[in-house]
Amino acid sequence: MASASVSSLSSSSSSIVSCSKSKPLPCNNNTKLTQSPSFHFLHPKSSSRRQFLKGSTLLLPLLHSPSPSLAKEVEVGSYLPKSTSHPNFVLFQASSKDTPALRAGNVQPYQFVLPPTWKQLRIANILSGNYCQPKCAEPWIEVKFEDEKQGKVQVVASPLIRLTNKPNATLEDIGSPEKIIGSLGPFVTGNTLDLDEELLETSIEKIGDQTYYRYVLETPFALTGSHNIAKATAKGNTVILFVASASDKQWPTSKETLKAIVDSFNV
Secondary structure (H helix, E strand, O other): OOOHHHHHHHHOOOOOOOOOOOOOOOOOOOOOOOOOOOOOOOOHHHHHHHHHHHHHHHHHHHOOHHHHHHHHHHOOOHHHOOOOOOOOOEEEOOOOOOOOOHOOOOOOOOEEEEEOOOOOOOOOHHHHHOOOOOOOOOEEEEEEOOOOOOOEEEEEEEEOOOOOOOOOOOOOHHHHHHHHHHHHOOOOHHOOOHHHEEEEEEEEEEEEOOOEEEEEEEOOOOOOOEEEEEEEEEOOEEEEEEEEEEOOOOOHHHHHHHHHHHHHHHO
16 A cells, blocks of 8 residues: 555656556555655664554645646546536536647637546547647547446547638538548547448538537447547637547447437537
């Protein structure tokens, strides 16, 4: 237990570059205390080792309070407000504090609902667009949420210039639903997208004066999942693609939930 606690202090000086959770080191009787770059512990005498370990564990919260970026993912229901339109969901409203692109003004605020048991995942710096704002040339991932039993959702943003030279273009200006998903699909699947085989349905939806293209995809080789429901729109100088994905195992019981999440998405 002490080794895992001290390890967390040592790792706090490293930047997070992976979406996966950090794993504490296993504890056993042969594990030795290590030195943190910020704090030094004296090796205790064997007679007082148990008291020393107990005391150092209690002091850790006082010595180091982790930043939000290092905190363990928690269920969104513990901090997001309940949705007024979807009683069994909570509402995520993205603001400038959430992503580099929102802070840079490259993406307009967006929102969607989630089941309260879902958790937000960390985005690796190179995938978040943080390194290239405000003039990114390639798409990036805004946010990502997941539930191990139901699936995952992510917001993919693409600079408008990648699809058209017309400033502030609408989806209609850019082209057909097939053109949009053909350009952005590989960023959804993590590899390739075969429109002839994997694009099952397309439709067009209007919410106010905003146009959305909707997609149903079956992608057996995708890294995100075999089943995907997506929704795309354009606003300002960015195209936003919202994708809900599930594996073959998750899909039968979660497809209605994923459809409700995608239905709720708007910019």
